[in-house]
Amino acid sequence: MQTKRIENRTALSPMPQRAWKLPLLWKEIQRNKHYYFLMAPFMIIFFLFTVIPVVASMGISFTYFNMLEPPRFIGWQNYSRLFLNDDIFMIALRNTFFFAIITGPVSYIACFLFAWIINELPPKIRSFMTLVFYAPSISGNVFFIWQVIFSGDRYGLLNSLLLRLRIILEPIQWLKDEQYILGVIIIVQLWMSLGTSFLAFIAGLQNLDPTIIEAGAVDGIKNRWQELWYIVLPSMRPQLLFGAVMQITSSLAVADVSIALAGFPSVNYAGHTIVTHLMDYGTIRFEMGYASAIATVLFAIMMGTNIITQKLLRKIGG
Amino acid sequence: MTRKKLNRSFAVTFLLFLLLAIFGAFMALPLIYTINHAFKPLDEIFLFPPKFFVRNPTLNNFYDLINLMGNSWVPFSRYITNTVIISVVGTLGHVLFASAAAYPLAKYSFPGSKAIFNIVVLSLMFSPHVTAIPNYMIMSRVGWIDTHSSIIIPAWAFPLGLFLMKQFMEQIPSALLEAAKIDGASEYRIYWQIVMPNVKPAWLTLIILRFPALWGSDGGSFIYSENLKTLNYALGQIVQGGIARAGVGAAVGLILMIVPIILFIISQSSVIETMASSGIKD
Numbered sequence: 001m002q003t004k005r006i007e008n009r010t011a012l013s014p015m016p017q018r019a020w021k022l023p024l025l026w027k028e029i030q031r032n033k034h035y036y037f038l039m040a041p042f043m044i045i046f047f048l049f050t051v052i053p054v055v056a057s058m059g060i061s062f063t064y065f066n067m068l069e070p071p072r073f074i075g076w077q078n079y080s081r082l083f084l085n086d087d088i089f090m091i092a093l094r095n096t097f098f099f100a101i102i103t104g105p106v107s108y109i110a111c112f113l114f115a116w117i118i119n120e121l122p123p124k125i126r127s128f129m130t131l132v133f134y135a136p137s138i139s140g141n142v143f144f145i146w147q148v149i150f151s152g153d154r155y156g157l158l159n160s161l162l163l164r165l166r167i168i169l170e171p172i173q174w175l176k177d178e179q180y181i182l183g184v185i186i187i188v189q190l191w192m193s194l195g196t197s198f199l200a201f202i203a204g205l206q207n208l209d210p211t212i213i214e215a216g217a218v219d220g221i222k223n224r225w226q227e228l229w230y231i232v233l234p235s236m237r238p239q240l241l242f243g244a245v246m247q248i249t250s251s252l253a254v255a256d257v258s259i260a261l262a263g264f265p266s267v268n269y270a271g272h273t274i275v276t277h278l279m280d281y282g283t284i285r286f287e288m289g290y291a292s293a294i295a296t297v298l299f300a301i302m303m304g305t306n307i308i309t310q311k312l313l314r315k316i317g318g
Numbered sequence: 319m320t321r322k323k324l325n326r327s328f329a330v331t332f333l334l335f336l337l338l339a340i341f342g343a344f345m346a347l348p349l350i351y352t353i354n355h356a357f358k359p360l361d362e363i364f365l366f367p368p369k370f371f372v373r374n375p376t377l378n379n380f381y382d383l384i385n386l387m388g389n390s391w392v393p394f395s396r397y398i399t400n401t402v403i404i405s406v407v408g409t410l411g412h413v414l415f416a417s418a419a420a421y422p423l424a425k426y427s428f429p430g431s432k433a434i435f436n437i438v439v440l441s442l443m444f445s446p447h448v449t450a451i452p453n454y455m456i457m458s459r460v461g462w463i464d465t466h467s468s469i470i471i472p473a474w475a476f477p478l479g480l481f482l483m484k485q486f487m488e489q490i491p492s493a494l495l496e497a498a499k500i501d502g503a504s505e506y507r508i509y510w511q512i513v514m515p516n517v518k519p520a521w522l523t524l525i526i527l528r529f530p531a532l533w534g535s536d537g538g539s540f541i542y543s544e545n546l547k548t549l550n551y552a553l554g555q556i557v558q559g560g561i562a563r564a565g566v567g568a569a570v571g572l573i574l575m576i577v578p579i580i581l582f583i584i585s586q587s588s589v590i591e592t593m594a595s596s597g598i599k600d
Contacts (some may be wrong), residue, residue: 028429034505035422037430042419043434045475048456050441053449060452067455110341117338120331127586129338131579132346138526138582139575140534141550144557145352148564157351160367191345193513194476196527196593203593224326240596245442245598253445275447282451283539306443307453310598 011309018184032259054111054299061293066286080291089294091269095182096252099273100305102186104251116228130202137195143257146188150261154226178270181262185271188257190307193250197243205237208232235268237313244309252302274298349575355568356380363565377571386566387552392544394552398573400547404466405532408473416479416567417487421513423480425495426489435484439598441477450539457540468540473532481522485595486520487513519588525587530578549574 029036061078065071082089118129136142149157152173152264159171174180216231233240258264262271265280274294282291355363356377387394422428423435453472454463462468498508536550553570558565561582582589 025429032422032426032428035426035428038422038505038509039419039434042415042475042480044414045471046441046480048436048447049453049472049475050477051437051447053452054444056455057449068446114338114341117334120334129342130586130590131583132342133580134582135575136345137348138530138531138578139349140571140578141553142349142352142552142571142575143538144571145348145355147349147557148355151413154366155364156366157368157370164367176498190349194345195404199589200485200593200596205589205597206590207594221504224330234599238599239600242596249445252484253447253505255447275445278447278450289453295448295451299444302444302448303440 005133057292057295057299058293060289061296063289065288067095067288074289075227078290081290081299082293082297088269088272089274089277092272092274095269095271096254096275096301098182098274099186099189099254100248101253103189103193103254104248106248107190107251108197108243109193110190111198111247112201115198116222116232117207118202119205127229130199133194134198136192137198141256141260143188143192144260144262146191147175147261150184153174175261175263176267178268181266181270183262185254185258188250188261189254193247195246195250197239197246200239200246201236204236205232208235237243241310241313244313245306248306248309252298252305274301352568352571352575356572357563358565358568360565379565383556383566383569386556390549396545396550397547397552400466400546401533401535404469404535404548405529407466408470408532409525409529411470411474412476412479412528413521415474415523416476416483417514417517417521418509420480420483420487421509423490424484425490438477440478442481454539463540464542464546466541466546469532469535473528476528480525482523482527482592482596483517483520485597486517486523486592487502490593491518519591522585522588523592526578526582526585529581533578534574 018145060071062073064072064074086095111139114133118126121129150157152171152175154160154163154171156171156174156176163171172180174184187274196297212235213231216227221227221230258266258271258273258276264276266272275298278294278298280289280295281287351370354370356373356379357377358372359374359378362369362373384394423431457463458469462471494512495508498512498532503511534550535548536554537548538570541547549570553567553574556570557567
């Protein structure tokens with residue numbers, strides 16, 4: 001699939017090797033002004049609502065700011081309070097990592113595994129199974145149906161099933177008992193997690209060049225596991241890197257499912273995450289400086305995890 | 319794509335397909351349950367033990383929904399209209415602006431092009447929660463709080479769409495663009511009349527990635543007025559009513575999920591075609 005791509009961009013607009021000199025640079029910008037105009041609408045909105053806010057958030061995190069008075073610079077105080085005096089944040093941090101460590105890798109592997117199995121099916125069934133696995137991630141907030149399934153009374157689908165099978169004698173409070181909340185959220189989060197990366201993997205597998213697989217067989221690939229390891233995975237590296245970014249980012253941002261199922265705040269903060277902590281301070285308590293410190297920590301965790309994972313994945317089969 | 323099956327042992331094939339069937343059921347059952355629930359009469363919703371499938375399907379839940387919402391001071395149709403406006407305007411603007419920005423990034427090199435694309439890739443690595451607080455301040459500064467613009471306009475600049483569109487546009491032969499340029503076409507005409515028709519599969523991909531999110535938007539923290547709220551917000555209010563409202567809730571859930579799913583059924587093959595070029599290259 002890479003070979004198909006025509007890399008020919010320098011041919012159209014040859015840029016001088018190094019346009020360091022200012023007048024030269026200005027000429028270059030003048031010559032390409034149409035491209036800047038084309039990009040302008042997207043880039044203005046993108047900078048206004050994505051790039052500037054990230055920088056602004058870092059700035060605000062060093063202030064005390066309640067939206068009424070002008071922000072007051074307080075140095076590292078928000079951060080020291082966050083890490084030294086905020087027990088709830090520690091719970092949120094622990095829960096977030098717990099979710100991410102399970103849902104991140106499991107969903108990533110599930111995306112690939114099911115895409116790989118589905119790819120062996122005949123086209124009609126393949127489209128159908130793609131739909132079955134992808135549908136939960138685009139079904140909006142239909143995850144509320146899990147509330148009915150995990151309902152704490154005897155009308156809950158799971159409770160009634162377990163009662164009838166005599167596995168349990170009285171209904172379990174799935175969404176109120178700290179023991180179960182994390183598990184339930186993880187199950188629902190995994191159910192919804194076969195999204196963009198799953199599609200990218202399906203696409204990558206369908207576009208593998210069949211001749212390299214046949215060539216592999218001639219060269220002594222014995223079974224499908226060897227084929228997977230030596231041929232399929234290395235040729236899908238771009239998709240695998242892309243999928244990793246998608247899964248990591250979403251596995252660290254668990255919040256909606258937790259709020260919908262376990263409530264906000266959840267019992268004893270059992271379903272509390274960094275994002276719900278951020279919402280608590282940002283939209284309820286209006287401590288914008290403190291909330292920005294939480295957002296900055298979240299940003300650092302997401303970027304750090306993604307960059308480290310990219311480095312590791314690039315090494316595999318490199 | 320027909321490819322010869324090589325080196326396949328029957329036992330492993332069977333086990334893998336069994337795995338696929340089990341997890342396929344896990345994925346599908348909650349959705350099937352939602353559909354069944356939406357058509358259950360009240361006595362079946364309160365039945366103990368609860369039944370998975372509906373026995374006497376009825377449209378009562380949908381009538382109840384209209385009645386329930388008819389009595390509140392915001393008619394149900396208003397929630398639907400709001401959701402349709404947000405999703406349609408948001409998605410179309412996104413496809414238009416993301417492709418306009420992707421075309422120069424995909425085909426040309428000019429001062430800043432590399433840096434801008436790198437920023438876009440980096441922005442895929444964090445979720446929108448990170449920017450929520452400054453966003454609120456910027457929204458209130460430009461006066462978009464409590465308007466649909468607060469949801470629609472940021473949706474236009476969704477970085478994943480630009481990224482995928484740019485990767486896909488790289489496949490357009492440069493010779494085609496060069497020929498148009500020799501014929502005297504302006505860059506804007508090339509974008510509109512040559513590039514855009516050539517990336518139709520990618521439009522559908524951008525639509526399928528952005529539309530469901532907007533369709534399921536609950537207005538977030540930006541919209542207060544009841545008559546500007548969305549369908550998903552209404553769902554939240556109904557579900558609060560507990561088990562007695564479970565049937566009506568499922569009816570709204572059905573409306574919420576059926577539109578993105580139909581959209582995906584229509585666009586699946588184009589989406590897969592685009593996603594083949596989605597990778598992050600070294």
